[in-house]
Amino acid sequence: MRILYLSMKLVSQGAQYAISAIIALSKKEYGKAVSAADLAKALDCPAAYLSQLLSKLKKPGI
Numbered sequence: 001m002r003i004l005y006l007s008m009k010l011v012s013q014g015a016q017y018a019i020s021a022i023i024a025l026s027k028k029e030y031g032k033a034v035s036a037a038d039l040a041k042a043l044d045c046p047a048a049y050l051s052q053l054l055s056k057l058k059k060p061g062i
Contacts, residue, residue, distance in 0.1 A: 017045045018053045022062070 011019075020043050028034055036054055040047035 014049070014053060017043065017050055018057060020045075021050060021054060022057070 021039055024039060024042060025034065036051040037047045039054075040050040043050065
């Protein structure tokens with residue numbers, strides 16, 4: 001259990017939100033729009049922060 005705790009701390013909160021968002025979006029129907037606010041609510045994270053993260057992911061095409 002200690003190893004899991006240490007490995008989780010190696011990833012920032014922002015990275016955790018971004019990874020969670022990517023996973024959540026991958027489960028959605030292709031081509032169906034999802035608002036950042038709805039996604040943030042589902043992930044229990046700040047909407048403004050998630051919006052910034054999604055913008056950063058969009059630039060390189062992720």
